[in-house]
Structure formats: C-alpha cells, structure tokens
Amino acid sequence: MMPDLGKYAFAVLASYGIGLGLIVILVVASVLRARKVRAELEQIEQRSKRHG
Numbered sequence: 256m257m258p259d260l261g262k263y264a265f266a267v268l269a270s271y272g273i274g275l276g277l278i279v280i281l282v283v284a285s286v287l288r289a290r291k292v293r294a295e296l297e298q299i300e301q302r303s304k305r306h307g
Contacts, residue, residue, distance in 0.1 A: 260267050
C-alpha cells in the first residue's frame with residue numbers, strides 16, 4: 256500500500272519515475288556498449304591471429 260503523499264504526490268512519484276528511467280537508460284547503454292566493445296575485441300583478436 257502506498258503512503259499518502261498529499262500535495263507532494265506528483266513531485267515524489269515523478270522523481271521516482273525519472274530516477275528509475277535514468278537507471279534503465281544507463282543499464283541499457285552499458286549493455287549495448289559492452290556488446291560493441293566485445294565485438295571490437297573479437298575483431299582485433301581475429302586480425303592478430305591471422306597476422307601472428
């Protein structure tokens with residue numbers, strides 16, 4: 256059950272929503288960046304195996 260926030264309900268819930276949204280954006284950005292970096296490292300490893 257949610258506590259009664261009175262006249263501050265919108266501000267509090269909006270702050271929670273924005274905070275949660277930013278966390279989701281950061282997690283998604285981190286996962287996408289990790290995939291990109293992993294793919295780049297795999298390409299570098301393949302090139303080094305061919306030339307080494």
